[in-house]
Amino acid sequence: xxxxxxxxxxxxxxxxxxxxxxxxxxxxxxxxxxxxxxxxxxxxxxxxxxxxxxxxxxxxxxxxxxxxxxxxxxxxxxxxxxxxxxxxxxxxxxxxxxxxxxxxxxxxxxxxxxxxxxxxxxxxxxxxxxxxxxxxxxxxxxxxxxxxxxxxxxxxxxxxxxxxxxxxxxxxxxxxxxxxxxxxxxxxxxxxxxxxxxxxxxxxxxxxxxxxxxxxxxxxxxxxxxxxxxxxxxxxxxxxxxxxxxxxxxxxxxxxxxxxxxxxxxxxxxxxxxxxxxxxxxxxxxxxxxxx
Numbered sequence: 001x002x003x004x005x006x007x008x009x010x011x012x013x014x015x016x017x018x019x020x021x022x023x024x025x026x027x028x029x030x031x032x033x034x035x036x037x038x039x040x041x042x043x044x045x046x047x048x049x050x051x052x053x054x055x056x057x058x059x060x061x062x063x064x065x066x067x068x069x070x071x072x073x074x075x076x077x078x079x080x081x082x083x084x085x086x087x088x089x090x091x092x093x094x095x096x097x098x099x100x101x102x103x104x105x106x107x108x109x110x111x112x113x114x115x116x117x118x119x120x121x122x123x124x125x126x127x128x129x130x131x132x133x134x135x136x137x138x139x140x141x142x143x144x145x146x147x148x149x150x151x152x153x154x155x156x157x158x159x160x161x162x163x164x165x166x167x168x169x170x171x172x173x174x175x176x177x178x179x180x181x182x183x184x185x186x187x188x189x190x191x192x193x194x195x196x197x198x199x200x201x202x203x204x205x206x207x208x209x210x211x212x213x214x215x216x217x218x219x220x221x222x223x224x225x226x227x228x229x230x231x232x233x234x235x236x237x238x239x240x241x242x243x244x245x246x247x248x249x250x251x252x253x254x255x256x257x258x259x260x261x262x263x264x265x266x267x268x269x270x271x272x273x274x275x276x277x278x279x280x281x282x283x284x285x286x287x288x289x290x291x292x
Contacts, residue, residue, distance in 0.1 A: 001033045003223075004061045006046025008039040011157075012177045012257060016221045017062040019253045020091060020244060027240035042066050042131060042291060044077055047224075051084035055228035057237055060088065063224050065133045068276035072284040073131045073291050081277070087269040088223040088234055089241045094201075094259035095193035096137050096217055098208060099179045100171045101164065102189050109192050109211040112171070116147035124150040126160035126169040130292045134160070136280060137173035137194050137217040139287045145212045153292065164188070175219055176201065176258020194218060201258045219259070222269050234266055 001024075005017045014037060021033040038046035043066040053059035063085075071081045100106045106115065116123050127134035130153050138151055152169050154160035157178050164172050165187060172179075173194060182188040192208045193199045194217040209215045223241060225234065244250060245261045254261065283289070 001028070001031055001057070002036050002059050003033055004036045004038055004046045004050050004059065006038055006043035006061060006064075006066075009037045012175060012219075013062055013064050013221065015177075015257065016092060016254070016259070019250055020062075020241070023244040023247050023250045024240060027243045042070055042074065042129075044070055044074060047085075048078040050224065050226055051079035053226045055086070055226040055230075057225060057229055057233035060223050060225050060237070061085075062091075063222050063273070065219055065276075066131070067224075068273050069131055069136065069280045069284065071277055072281035073289065082274070084227050085224040086227050086229045086234055087266040087273070088225050089238045089266065090262050090264055090269045090272065091221045091223060091241065091245060092254055092257075092259040093195075093218050093220045093262040094176055094254075094257065095195040095199050096133055096173045096219060097176050097179050097183075097193055097202070097205070097258070098137075098171060098173050098191045099164070099183065099188045100191060101167065102186055104170065104189065106171065106191065107189070109206070109208055112191065113145055113147060113211065116145070116149055120148040121150050123171065124152050124169045126152050126154060126164050126172040126174075128157040128160050129153050129155065131284070131289060133175070133217060133219055134173045136283055136289075139283050139289065140215060140217060141173070141208065141212065143283065143286065144215050155292075173217070177256065180256055180258060199258060200260060201255060220262075220272075221259075222273070224269075238266055 005014045007013045050061035125138045183190050190205045192206050196216045242263045
């Protein structure tokens with residue numbers, strides 16, 4: 001089995017995929033599971049490779065937040081997102097985290113709201129590029145809270161984090177995996193998580209929704225197969241992935257990423273992705289967001 005990761009090696013999607021592949025092998029009678037990193041074009045190149053693959057269950061893609069955003073962000077995708085894939089299983093979900101430097105005068109979401117309302121455009125937030133979760137989390141915050149901030153896109157999460165730590169930008173709606181070590185080291189302060197409910201990994205950190213009703217953004221990872229993959233093959237993969245994700249070893253590896261195992265039926269994954277597409281199309285259209 002080849003599990004395509006539509007991003008470069010070393011990132012959070014790559015890590016989740018490799019951790020899953022390791023435990024999935026056992027559930028599939030020691031079937032070999034190979035990771036194939038096909039990065040580029042915001043995840044669309046890797047997804048396109050799987051869309052064109054034989055629908056036999058031997059080629060899968062680890063889909064993410066980008067998969068639900070790209071249909072509204074990219075004008076000409078090399079596949080029809082709604083028709084090119086068969087859902088297999090959700091793997092994990094988790095929050096982004098609104099963080100500031102530990103010496104920042106912003107100590108709560110209320111402080112951010114008060115400052116943004118009093119001085120529109122003054123506060124800046126970093127992201128790893130246009131259309132990424134860190135960017136759209138900020139756009140949704142602006143829309144729902146009716147405030148104006150300045151988005152500063154970077155070529156990757158690393159440079160964005162460097163400038164946040166260095167004081168060039170005020171804050172970031174970063175992934176839990178990216179900020180965890182810096183929060184633990186006292187370099188960053190976590191103001192809120194972006195999920196509708198508090199994170200089990202950061203129980204003391206409030207949600208953005210506690211200050212901005214209706215706010216919800218989360219990172220997610222789910223397996224998709226090419227459209228036309230037989231139902232019995234999907235069922236076998238779904239069962240094996242569910243069993244694999246329940247292993248104590250896998251769950252332990254997800255903790256530093258701020259992720260929780262969240263499996264279900266193929267239909268549940270399909271419903272989730274379709275709802276996410278609709279939600280983000282509204283934000284992308286209303287805010288006139290273009291890819292880098």
